[in-house]
Amino acid sequence: MHGYDPAFEKAVAEFLGIYYLGLAALNAGAAYWLWQKLHKVRDAVVWLAVALGFVVLAAVSMGGAPWGLPHGLRELLNTIFTGNRGAVIFTLGSFALLVILFRFRRFFVRPRVAWTILNLSLLYLGLSMTSRPFWEIVAKPDNVPIVALAFLLGFFTWLATYKAVQNDERIKQGLPPLEKEDSEKVLVWPDLVYTELICMLALTAVLLFWAIFIKAPLEQPANRADTPNPSKAPWYFLGLQEMLVYYDPWMAGVVLPTFIILGLMAIPYIDFNKKGNGYYTIEERKFAYSMFQIGFLQLWVVLIILGTFLRGPNWNFFGPYEPWDAHKVLVLNNVNLSEYFWIDLMGMSVPEGILAREWLGIVLLIAYLFLLPPILAATIFRQFFIKMGFIRYMIMIQLLLWMLLLPIKMVLRWTINLKYIIAIPEWFFNF
Amino acid sequence: MGLGQTIRNSQLWKSIFRHPAPLDRRNRIVVMLTNFFLHLHPVSIKKQGIALSYTWCMGGVTFFLFLVETVTGVLLMFYYRPTTEWAYRDIQNLADVTSLGIMRELHRWGAHAMVITVWLHMYRVFLTGSYKPPREFNWVVGVILLVLTLLLSFTGYLLPWDQLAIWAITVGSNMARATPLLGHEGPGQQLLTLGGVDLITNMSDARYVLLGAREVANETLNRFYVLHCIAIPLAVATLLAIHFWRVRKDGGISGPL
Numbered sequence: 283m284h285g286y287d288p289a290f291e292k293a294v295a296e297f298l299g300i301y302y303l304g305l306a307a308l309n310a311g312a313a314y315w316l317w318q319k320l321h322k323v324r325d326a327v328v329w330l331a332v333a334l335g336f337v338v339l340a341a342v343s344m345g346g347a348p349w350g351l352p353h354g355l356r357e358l359l360n361t362i363f364t365g366n367r368g369a370v371i372f373t374l375g376s377f378a379l380l381v382i383l384f385r386f387r388r389f390f391v392r393p394r395v396a397w398t399i400l401n402l403s404l405l406y407l408g409l410s411m412t413s414r415p416f417w418e419i420v421a422k423p424d425n426v427p428i429v430a431l432a433f434l435l436g437f438f439t440w441l442a443t444y445k446a447v448q449n450d451e452r453i454k455q456g457l458p459p460l461e462k463e464d465s466e467k468v469l470v471w472p473d474l475v476y477t478e479l480i481c482m483l484a485l486t487a488v489l490l491f492w493a494i495f496i497k498a499p500l501e502q503p504a505n506r507a508d509t510p511n512p513s514k515a516p517w518y519f520l521g522l523q524e525m526l527v528y529y530d531p532w533m534a535g536v537v538l539p540t541f542i543i544l545g546l547m548a549i550p551y552i553d554f555n556k557k558g559n560g561y562y563t564i565e566e567r568k569f570a571y572s573m574f575q576i577g578f579l580q581l582w583v584v585l586i587i588l589g590t591f592l593r594g595p596n597w598n599f600f601g602p603y604e605p606w607d608a609h610k611v612l613v614l615n616n617v618n619l620s621e622y623f624w625i626d627l628m629g630m631s632v633p634e635g636i637l638a639r640e641w642l643g644i645v646l647l648i649a650y651l652f653l654l655p656p657i658l659a660a661t662i663f664r665q666f667f668i669k670m671g672f673i674r675y676m677i678m679i680q681l682l683l684w685m686l687l688l689p690i691k692m693v694l695r696w697t698i699n700l701k702y703i704i705a706i707p708e709w710f711f712n713f
Numbered sequence: 714m715g716l717g718q719t720i721r722n723s724q725l726w727k728s729i730f731r732h733p734a735p736l737d738r739r740n741r742i743v744v745m746l747t748n749f750f751l752h753l754h755p756v757s758i759k760k761q762g763i764a765l766s767y768t769w770c771m772g773g774v775t776f777f778l779f780l781v782e783t784v785t786g787v788l789l790m791f792y793y794r795p796t797t798e799w800a801y802r803d804i805q806n807l808a809d810v811t812s813l814g815i816m817r818e819l820h821r822w823g824a825h826a827m828v829i830t831v832w833l834h835m836y837r838v839f840l841t842g843s844y845k846p847p848r849e850f851n852w853v854v855g856v857i858l859l860v861l862t863l864l865l866s867f868t869g870y871l872l873p874w875d876q877l878a879i880w881a882i883t884v885g886s887n888m889a890r891a892t893p894l895l896g897h898e899g900p901g902q903q904l905l906t907l908g909g910v911d912l913i914t915n916m917s918d919a920r921y922v923l924l925g926a927r928e929v930a931n932e933t934l935n936r937f938y939v940l941h942c943i944a945i946p947l948a949v950a951t952l953l954a955i956h957f958w959r960v961r962k963d964g965g966i967s968g969p970l
């Protein structure tokens with residue numbers, strides 16, 4: 283793999299020294315706060331000890347030989363998260379994780395638990411940095427925001443869930459949500475105006491730090507003759523680029539983005555639930571909440587993280603510590619549904635006529651989009667259908683079905699190499 | 714009489730600020746009503762509406778970042794020429810020559826940050842159910858703002874005219890080629906013909922309109938520059954005015970009934 287490179291070792295050691303010192307300060311701050319404000323001396327001691335641990339890590343790093351993950355563990359993670367199987371494990375694994383977090387949210391929102399998880403993930407990030415392939419991706423200037431996004435989303439999801447759990451508990455006891463306690467009016471000057479001023483100053487400071495310490499990238503001048511591998515869209519569009527693997531460009535690049543935008547706009551007109559307006563709650567709007575989280579966290583953010591950190595040359599899937607080797611060849615033998623049906627199942631050759639060839643896929647798609655909604659309306663979505671009326675119900679169910687088609691297609695691709703459900707290249711129509 | 718007092722009593726000061734210093738309750742109300750910038754806000758507000766733990770201040774932060782981008786963007790425009798001949802060199806020189814070198818960093822990281830905060834703002838609005846009546850329409854305005862924010866960032870990505878730029882834009886705009894009906898490789902494009910002549914070719918399809926050429930080229934740079942510096946910011950500013958107006962008219966920041 284990579285030989286010894288003093289410049290790289292030095293950069294990592296310097297970065298990690300400061301990084302661990304920052305984490306130490308974070309924990310020391312938490313300890314101080316617990317001790318002074320909350321008078322929880324025992325907790326304060328624990329986090330102070332953690333802070334000292336980080337100081338040790340910082341000292342070791344500054345000494346020039348930062349600790350990294352054990353080689354065996356890295357190799358293990360690389361083997362788990364590589365190739366097509368890696369993509370399955372990553373996506374389904376992150377989904378399972380979200381489900382677990384949701385299911386046991388009352389446990390995970392406890393400040394002690396959440397703080398432990400935060401520390402562990404920051405520690406994991408630090409230990410991973412000594413791996414050169416990992417460092418080169420994560421420390422790339424344009425990728426820094428994605429790391430920030432992951433942690434910010436983690437924090438704000440925790441905050442919102444924490445408040446929702448509190449409110450749900452209160453509502454169960456017949457109390458109003460906590461936000462109600464604060465309905466007393468205050469003057470905007472000074473309360474709000476000063477808050478805004480402080481926010482602006484803090485943000486300016488963050489931006490200045492960021493701008494001073496990380497240079498904006500400028501690569502070689504544009505050159506049509508030299509296509510980089512991989513060629514990636516800007517990070518916020520990587521979810522769309524990921525969809526290109528499973529859909530034709532007209533779907534991934536045009537139709538589905540349109541659906542995403544229209545679907546987002548439609549949310550207020552679909553969600554007929556009057557409860558949960560103006561306070562954090564989960565219990566009172568479980569369905570809307572979980573559907574939004576699947577769309578936003580799983581199908582948007584997770585795909586961006588996957589696209590940035592785990593998609594390498596030729597859009598292959600690479601383990602987190604695996605060098606991006608442009609010559610890595612994955613045998614991809616994707617098969618259309620029609621071929622599965624005619625060749626493998628019927629033992630015949632694929633018929634000539636388009637309809638004769640593709641009828642199964644067409645029937646399946648029509649059934650999925652037009653037969654499933656009435657069946658659902660008569661069964662599990664009965665209450666929705668009655669309350670929403672025909673048009674609103676149909677719009678909601680179509681949006682949800684289209685959204686869920688993506689993970690369905692992903693899993694089918696990875697498990698049975700299914701390429702297209704309907705493949706009519708004659709009309710540029712592949713689905 | 715202290716210096717501050719003297720200044721505040723001067724004719725000049727009084728001609729600009731139409732109210733006494735907001736030191737007592739009455740004048741704190743007056744200042745909100747008479748100052749152009751402050752009158753965006755109401756005079757008083759529910760405590761819960763200004764709690765950071767409720768709004769995360771994310772809409773405000775996004776707006777502030779938009780202002781930062783405007784200021785740094787104007788400064789960058791002084792040094793930048795949107796032609797394939799100069800664009801790359803101008804960006805390069807910016808870091809080495811001008812004392813405002815950090816502007817490029819501020820502008821780029823500010824743009825990334827704005828994409829993140831606009832998502833977080835949407836996330837907050839969803840999680841508090843603040844899109845529910847009477848705020849449905851403001852959510853719709855918000856979604857358009859979100860799309861415009863992404864487009865702002867996307868069009869700006871091309872301007873340094875380096876490898877990162879043209880290939881990201883190439884990947885991002887290739888899909889337009891496949892627009893149904895309107896892309897020359899999209900389904901249904903063969904339906905649009907006039908007297909047997911194809912209307913949708915690689916010289917007339919959606920991608921051509923976007924790029925001004927068949928591939929990312931000089932015309933594209935110009936087109937994206939105009940979109941990035943003028944068209945989209947104006948649209949955003951207009952929609953922001955509506956967005957803020959509606960926050961007020963819909964009864965201020967949401968809260969439990």
Ligand code: HEM
Binds near residue numbers: 768844953956
């Ligand atoms: C350029 C982008 C945007 C800016 C600068 C912006 C700014 C703001 C500000 C300053 C507020 C006041 C409350 C707060 O700070 O949270 C607000 C409220 C609101 N925004 Fe945005 N916004 C943007 C995009 C969006 C998006 C993407 C959505 C939703 C999809 C949205 C929906 C709303 C709604 C519904 C409210 C009222 C919330 C309430 O009353 O609690 N906005 N916006």
